[in-house]
Amino acid sequence: MQELADRLAEVKERIADAERRFHRPPGSVRLLAVSKTWPVTAVEEALRAGQRCFGESYVQEARDKVLALEGRGVEWHFIGPLQSNKTRVIAEWFDWIHSIDRLKVAERLSRQRPAGAAPLNLCVQVKLSNEAGKSGIAPAELVSLARRVADLPALRLRGLMGIPAPARDFAAQREPFARLRGMFEELRAAGLALDTLSMGMSADLEAAIAEGATLVRIGTAIFGPRRGARPV
Numbered sequence: 001m002q003e004l005a006d007r008l009a010e011v012k013e014r015i016a017d018a019e020r021r022f023h024r025p026p027g028s029v030r031l032l033a034v035s036k037t038w039p040v041t042a043v044e045e046a047l048r049a050g051q052r053c054f055g056e057s058y059v060q061e062a063r064d065k066v067l068a069l070e071g072r073g074v075e076w077h078f079i080g081p082l083q084s085n086k087t088r089v090i091a092e093w094f095d096w097i098h099s100i101d102r103l104k105v106a107e108r109l110s111r112q113r114p115a116g117a118a119p120l121n122l123c124v125q126v127k128l129s130n131e132a133g134k135s136g137i138a139p140a141e142l143v144s145l146a147r148r149v150a151d152l153p154a155l156r157l158r159g160l161m162g163i164p165a166p167a168r169d170f171a172a173q174r175e176p177f178a179r180l181r182g183m184f185e186e187l188r189a190a191g192l193a194l195d196t197l198s199m200g201m202s203a204d205l206e207a208a209i210a211e212g213a214t215l216v217r218i219g220t221a222i223f224g225p226r227r228g229a230r231p232v
């Protein structure tokens, strides 16, 4: 099996290639390593290879890893759906959350963020396809949610996140990312100081970078296929 460090280097090369190809400044796209379903030892291996930012999707699993790696300089991002009764772990231990699609969850995170902690960075997740069960706020409701979230103390609204339905063809991959970028530009034009467009995964990171992604969330291409993975 190929070493994790080699796969990580390959992903960085894909990002750098896409930055060149689509005239993005070098280093303008951050890599979030999505470690959900992988054990602490896998995160440690990636840490040794120089990766610092990790994404998790399940609260209990995330909590175990955060506690096991406390003090190791990891920047933790929560990217999964979040029930409002599970917000405390995220408010107390995470640096970022990408999956805000309800005001109630944001309000709880704001109340539960410990005094003296840096603001919790967040992205609002936008629904990009009409598949039943997909998380995210409807585009028509985005502006009002973003404005209300931006006003909450202890949080810092950084941008938008989206997960399109899978598509093989490059042009078809770009289309929903272009729509998300359009919404991002609209919010900026309306005065919100956003700097993060969280889009692109293992299978479509080039299309996302072509459309302006500033952060890609990569699991499989770094850690390998998830065995017995729970549904996202």
Ligand SMILES: *Cc1c(COP(=O)(O)O)cnc(C)c1O
Pocket (backbone or CB within 6 Å): 034, 036, 057, 079, 080, 163, 201, 202, 203, 217, 218, 219, 220, 221, 232
């Ligand atoms: C699992 C997951 C990813 C990583 O997907 P890969 O295809 O394994 O790269 C990215 N974003 C979210 C929200 C996820 O849940």
